[in-house]
Amino acid sequence: MASSLYFSAPFRTLPPSPSLPKSPRIPFQVSRLSHSLTHKSLAFSTGIRGVSGSGRFRLRAKASMAEKGKGKVEVFDSEDDLSVSLAKYTADLADKFSKLKGSFTVVLSGGSLIKSLRKLVEPPYVDAVDWSTWHVFWVDERVVPKDHDDSNYKLAFDGFLSKVPIPPGKVYAINDALPAEGAADDYETCLKHLVKSNVISVSAATGFPKFDLMLLGMGPDGHVASLFPGHPLVKENEKWVTFIKDSPKPPPERITFTFPVINSSANIALVVCGAGKAGPVHAALGSGQNSDPLPVQMVSPEGELVWFLDKDAASKL
């Protein structure tokens, strides 16, 4: 394993607190979609019944993943409420996988996702989570030095990784000394090594790596990772990691996981906030159909997909 694949995060001593707190459950109320989103949290998925004050509803979401019964949508009054729920969801999955197999493989995006993870690095989770089992990856990364303001590593380090004691050897940053193509190959080699050493599981169905959790953001054009609408990379079905040199979102040079890897995940959280993203959210979860699906509509994991939306992102539903 090339040492350049690893990047150090500082240690922080944890007070002894072996078990996760039973943090207060976010109210999980369901309302008619046509109502204004006055509930603290609104959740629906095809086939999942919700209860509101006035009775039972079956709410329909026609997105492809919901049709497969895999999409669950939670809508929050504010991004702050969303971040509380996202922290609990992430900590619970970390606990589950760590108890099951002694490790937790989690994949981060860039963008606003990192800010939405802020409650995870606050009490009670910062002290209660067993960070020693975490292995951290990036679904995409900009081809810039790690200390560059555009670096997803730097974003995650400043806002998350520097605040928790994940062992430095378990944080897998890209090799920023390589050009885009080399960095993508290098990262794929890193993943293959970790599959061989049983750190990363493999999907029995696809043969692609199966991460325990991917935390994805979405752009206003419906892109996820660095897979953009209309770009040939969305159809890549052999490589695990590939590169782009003409990203419509700056900076232009990036590496990215491919859809077969994304969709082999055990869990995916799609975290989307803001009115500027209501269009693609509606395209994915509304009742219309489009012949040329947006990248976000191609997210359809083997495991469970949960959408974390604020009410502005859900405003067209």
Ligand SMILES: O=C(O)[C@H](O)[C@@H](O)[C@H](O)[C@H](O)COP(=O)(O)O
């Ligand atoms: O490196 C990147 O640019 C990201 O990984 C990208 O896929 C991001 O998640 C979305 O563009 C959403 O970003 P925002 O949440 O900041 O809009």
